[in-house]
Amino acid sequence: MATIFSHPAVPLAVGIALGRGVIPSRLLGFGLLCSILPDVDVLAFKLGIPYGAMLGHRGFSHSILFAILVAVAFRIGSKVGREHPWTTLLFLSFATISHGLLDALTNGGLGIGFFAPFSGRRYFFPADWIEVSPIGASFFSARGMVVLKSELLAVWLPCALVAVLGFALRLQARSVRIPEDKPPG
């Protein structure tokens, strides 16, 4: 896995880029939660479920179907996104699957079961930009520092660029609109 600190960076960046008009704070909060949710599957180790099994680590909970089910469950089970159900479903699905997408950029462990339960195949992207975070390892060890450095470069830096670019585009769009709103002088 990438670390628990870095998974929320993706929905956070998209939320900032699109703004509160599209992604309200409450929906953004749910998105941050969704981005770390797939790693509840580390419980599988305690239950004796093998890593490579469908319900093992990086299996079903990292799949596209799981991401959709989580989004539907949050949408139905909470008041969030009642006014904009499709935006809510899309954003929460994206936030959840972004977890597996980041994990697929790591350089260790088994790949990601994106198509579970329909296929047991595990996938990595060709690029392995993120140092894998060993389960249970200390963030303050030398290994932890290597992991955090790779995440700063491969996750936080691009996410910051997306957030700043989106924010700047929104500001520009607003400044273009303002003169049009003025009554003719």
Ligand SMILES: [Zn+2]
């Ligand atoms: Zn994971």
